[in-house]
Amino acid sequence: KNQVEQSPQSLIILEGKNCTLQCNYTVSPFSNLRWYKQDTGRGPVSLTIMTFSENTKSNGRYTATLDADTKQSSLHITASQLSDSASYICVVRSGATNKLIFGTGTLLAVQP
């Protein structure tokens, strides 16, 4: 069964600290993997997209990594800000069905 699992489920860090969120998937074949940020009560907003051949991609303070062999991705947030408080969702597009498969997200709270 195609699945996307994220860890940790929730995370609390102090402003200015770094953190890393994990995503493991079993989707095969794999088309691409995207990290979304979702503020409470809002729609998800794309942060990065990675294809099979890409290992690392950065978007400001966000850096995503992908290991297609082990089917793992991570999202590293540097020098966290209060506005980073949100749910971060890992989404994998199936290469077979073209459908998006969502993880349950990691809820990040950044405290002053």
Next chain:
Amino acid sequence: ETGVTQSPTHLIKTRGQQVTLRCSSQSGHNTVSWYQQALGQGPQFIFQYYREEENGRGNFPPRFSGLQFPNYSSELNVNALELDDSALYLCASSLDVRETQYFGPGTRLLVL
């Protein structure tokens, strides 16, 4: 902002009622996907419309139906509402079925 709008923003209904949710896609986008997101969960795919035709459906009963208009805006209709239908309903538009999906802010539905 993604340019995708949804209405209404919030809605309260009682069991057995019917509801219609609306989505205006981003200019130039011909594909609209609908998702249901329960509290603390990732979005679950309901269905997708491409050029006014349904293009894939998730594991939702027939009382969830939709349509897409010639201007590519879309509606989600839910009949015979149940308590478990309470969720954030997200629509996402894309240039084409394989392109990046841009999410709207969602409609929060509460069924009492």
